[in-house]
Amino acid sequence: MKKQLLFILLFFVGISSSLKAQEALFRAQNIISPEVNEDKTVTFRLFAPNATAVQVTGDFLPTVKMETPRGPMDGPGKAELTKGENGVWEFKSQPLGTELYNYSFIVDGFNTTDPSNPFLIRDVASATNIFIVGGGHADLFMVNDIPHGSVTRRWYDSPGLGMDRRITIYTPPGYETSKESYPVLYLLHGAGGDEEAWINLGRTSQILDNLIAQGKAKPMIVVMPNGNVIQDGAPGEGSKNMYKPQFMIPKTMDGTYEGAFEDVIKFVESNYRVKPDKANRAIAGLSMGGFHTLHISRYYPNTFDYMGLFSAAIMPREDATGKVYSNFEETLKMQMDNGYKLYWIAIGKTDFLYAANKEYRDKLDAMKMPYEYVESEGGHIWRNWRVYLTQFTPRLFQ
Template sequence: MKRLTALTVALLIGVTMFAQQALWGTAPVVSPEIHDNNTVTFRFKAPKAVRVQLTGDFLPVQKNAKFEAPGIVDLKEGQEGVWEYTTPEPLKPELYSYSFIVDGLRMNDPANVYLIRDVSTLTNVFIIGGDRADFYKVNPVPHGTVSRIWYDSPALGLERRMTVYTPAGYETSGKRYPVLYLLHGMGGDEEAWISLGRTAQILDNLIAQGKAKPMIVVMPNGNASQEAAPGESSRGMVPPTMQLPKTMEGSYEQAFPEIVKFIDKNYRTIKSKSGRAIAGLSMG
């Protein structure tokens, strides 16, 4: 009787697994697979594809007279239509991005849920740990708080959104903190630094190791015509674009003191020149 019961349970488990596999179409493909020696294998299941390629910022750069672009390599088709490529050399510690190109169409990796948006482009990401790349990870250290804050901008005639990082312990310390105003590049918005730049992870780790003082980091939207990032404003789910009105024509710079005033009013800041810094990328 016990043997029969065990057999019944085994059959039920097998049927359940088969049903799940049938529901999702196939057994999962592992991609990217980071090996112990830091080589990485990428896989893409496409039984009917003619050509599958990989492009990423870890590949040798393509160069021509006009621009530089990430390299492209071909994957090799294996069993059951799974295409595969393994990097010939170990990758150095870093945060990397990549995409597939399937018969000429750029596609994300369906086996990797980790994506970042850069303007209107979504790319998969993965981390090779070690050295400075460990700062990009969520480690067992005290964590700060990330808030999306709305403020009134009379100069621009808009309610606008920005991202603010406060260090671990801010809520209970009663202390005043210096402020770093961190500006994004062209096409970015208030989501750029916190997602692409992994600001919160880096600050958490640097502060925990005593390599940075606890600080408030303010990441505003540098596009004077925008309330907030695409999909986060009253305009709804508009396509992201770099071609925005009032780009780099002075309106944002004139309105910037409103941000400083708002932060000083609503956060425990060091309200002096010595307590403020500003940094940025490209347009920022």
């Protein structure tokens, strides 16, 4: 009898615990976080009844100085959440400007994403949540009710690298049903990125869709290759399958990628309806991709009429010994003498590469090589690079 009573007691305790667990689960699922309010403040919530401290960190908060392998850099600040009686922690921001922001939570010292927000981005090996505050330039980062282009992942043969490689390609609205030929922008990622970086972190397809719909940019194809020559595809998407992405990968800035870049152009011009001439080719990139842009456009000096260097990683490198980097000034002058329509340089005032870019502009000035220069607030961040793309693409193919 005692065993039966004990069994019944444990049975009802189990049911009670299960119901409480389900209630907690459903309460957590019903939480809205982040909530962008009408006054542009944003409310963050996290159900963590057993936590002793919860913080939110993200680029919507004032920056703080952080020590990194690349030296002191601006990093995201932190804010404390307040715990409610229902076990839900909450923080309300100040009114925020129009922008795409990223954030994560810190629970008792452990950094984690927001379980109530399914929208995340991966930057190298870090995954963070995102949200958009509209009403300005960030409307270009949103999906609006307009005609949309297509984004495909293709594989191309690269004889120069001895492998098939994965590439991301945006085609403008109407490409599939038209017979028109289009100009091409080759858009290059930075260190730690891959063929997914510009489409996911850079919001390339949303930006192009919106600018084309507004008549501010010409319909164009955007080609986003993988600049890591030892990879055939992004981590989890290539033959090495799933492994942790790294910031710097061997051979990314030794001339191998630039020397084999013709393989990308040949694939695009053999498989897409493009205008295969200098006047209809542009190349741009951020950080390492800006370094690649500088050298690809110089190494093939009569190939591109439009160049964009976004926070370009212009710095001396011990491994920059390949043929691509020889005769630097002579080939740069040849590029200038051949003529082009736009050489566009942009960087943030607090970017750790600011001095290197200033030195490069001094070299161009001494050569009397024409360029346009844009200086923005902030440092080496995607917030700047997305904006640079919105500024650069309307200048192309006009």
